[in-house]
Amino acid sequence: MFIISNTFGQDTLRNHKFSGIGLSYFGENFSHYGLRITTEIPLLTKDKVKTKNSGKIINKRKKIFITGNIGGYFHKRNNIGVFIGSEFGYRKTRKHGFKYEFLLGLDYLHTFLQGDTYEVSDNGDIKRIKLAGQSNLMIPISVGFGYDFNYYYKKPISMSIKPGFFIQYPYNVAVAIRPTIDFGIYYHFK
Numbered sequence: 001m002f003i004i005s006n007t008f009g010q011d012t013l014r015n016h017k018f019s020g021i022g023l024s025y026f027g028e029n030f031s032h033y034g035l036r037i038t039t040e041i042p043l044l045t046k047d048k049v050k051t052k053n054s055g056k057i058i059n060k061r062k063k064i065f066i067t068g069n070i071g072g073y074f075h076k077r078n079n080i081g082v083f084i085g086s087e088f089g090y091r092k093t094r095k096h097g098f099k100y101e102f103l104l105g106l107d108y109l110h111t112f113l114q115g116d117t118y119e120v121s122d123n124g125d126i127k128r129i130k131l132a133g134q135s136n137l138m139i140p141i142s143v144g145f146g147y148d149f150n151y152y153y154k155k156p157i158s159m160s161i162k163p164g165f166f167i168q169y170p171y172n173v174a175v176a177i178r179p180t181i182d183f184g185i186y187y188h189f190k
Helices: 002-006
Strands: 020-028 033-052 057-075 078-095 098-113 117-120 126-128 133-148 157-171 174-188
Touching: 020 057, 033 174, 057 098, 078 133, 098 157, 133 174
Parallel strands: none
Antiparallel strands: 020 033, 020 174, 033 057, 057 078, 078 098, 098 133, 117 126, 133 157, 157 174
């Protein structure tokens, strides 16, 4: 956040407020259900109006933004994952509000093992470990498709579906690549 605030030069962050709040179903490996709450800060928005020879007017919008995310998922009989982080995104909105976007992020993921976990010390004592789990780096990458009712109809809602994956490191002694699906709504502040 400090790096981004310094890139505005003569501008201030007061002009770049959060644009709204989103709530979505977050499915890790498509079937391990979860929830994600997100918000956006637009960095750059460019609107373009094009008039065809027939007189038809076509509006397009390009936007570069960052998000703030918090969420989690439930992997039955294995673990519960909780994450917090941010993504850098590019979105293009076309005719009547159809949009597509690309997002790349960096998150902190903590997985908590389900069930009782025990550790045996060097002298043979057995000790129960509460909240056993692992800290991970999570790098989410996704492509989104959706519809922005705010763009054409001036309704403060947009919807999107974002298939993607995240890289989890470390996972055991290597890296894990986990597919994801994110389907949700976003409410735009006025």
